[in-house]
Amino acid sequence: MWAFLVQEVMFFGGLFAAYVVYRTMYSHEFVLGSRELDWRIGAINTAVLLGSSFTMVVAVWAAQHGKRKLLATGLALTILLGLVFIGVKWEFEYLPKWEHHLVPGPHFEWHGESAGKAVQIFFSLYFGMTGMHALHMVVGIVIMLFMIPMALKGKWGPNNYNFVEGFGLYWHFVDIVWIFLFPFLYLIGLSTA
Numbered sequence: 124m125w126a127f128l129v130q131e132v133m134f135f136g137g138l139f140a141a142y143v144v145y146r147t148m149y150s151h152e153f154v155l156g157s158r159e160l161d162w163r164i165g166a167i168n169t170a171v172l173l174g175s176s177f178t179m180v181v182a183v184w185a186a187q188h189g190k191r192k193l194l195a196t197g198l199a200l201t202i203l204l205g206l207v208f209i210g211v212k213w214e215f216e217y218l219p220k221w222e223h224h225l226v227p228g229p230h231f232e233w234h235g236e237s238a239g240k241a242v243q244i245f246f247s248l249y250f251g252m253t254g255m256h257a258l259h260m261v262v263g264i265v266i267m268l269f270m271i272p273m274a275l276k277g278k279w280g281p282n283n284y285n286f287v288e289g290f291g292l293y294w295h296f297v298d299i300v301w302i303f304l305f306p307f308l309y310l311i312g313l314s315t316a
Contacts, residue, residue, distance in 0.1 A: 153311060159225060167211060191277055225246055
């Protein structure tokens with residue numbers, strides 16, 4: 124699991140490095156793009172993911188102590204919070220950006236100050252980074268859907284909880300990625316407002 128997580132760190136690290144390079148090149152345009160994001164929605168989603176980290180901790184603890192129902196409940200609550208995160212992201216962020224033509228591509232329209240091409244780079248990174256994050260969440264949710272019936276059948280317990288613990292590390296990693304995405308994407312425009 125650790126080797127996989129190191130690979131994931133390198134993958135997201137590359138995305139963050141690209142962000143830093145372009146942010147340095149187009150500082151003003153990135154601030155303008157960031158102002159199109161609602162930091163309150165990002166903050167709500169941050170709280171939702173922190174809650175999902177807590178429910179995952181409960182699930183891992185339950186696996187370590189052989190509490191099948193609590194393990195299944197912890198996983199189910201983690202799934203629910205993950206779905207809330209994705210739903211909020213889709214409904215309040217992705218769809219409005221689509222409707223306002225802020226999705227990078229041939230139909231991108233920028234009506235604010237400064238060059239739209241540079242702002243489009245911000246939105247390319249925004250959708251790329253948050254989209255990859257959301258994809259990792261969807262994969263995690265699907266895995267947990269398979270884990271719940273196994274948990275109820277007693278697959279994991281005090282002597283056999285490594286898979287649950289390893290998966291918990293994956294979920295926490297995905298949450299940590301968001302902890303970095305939130306200030307990079309949402310708060311950067313507030314500092315120079």
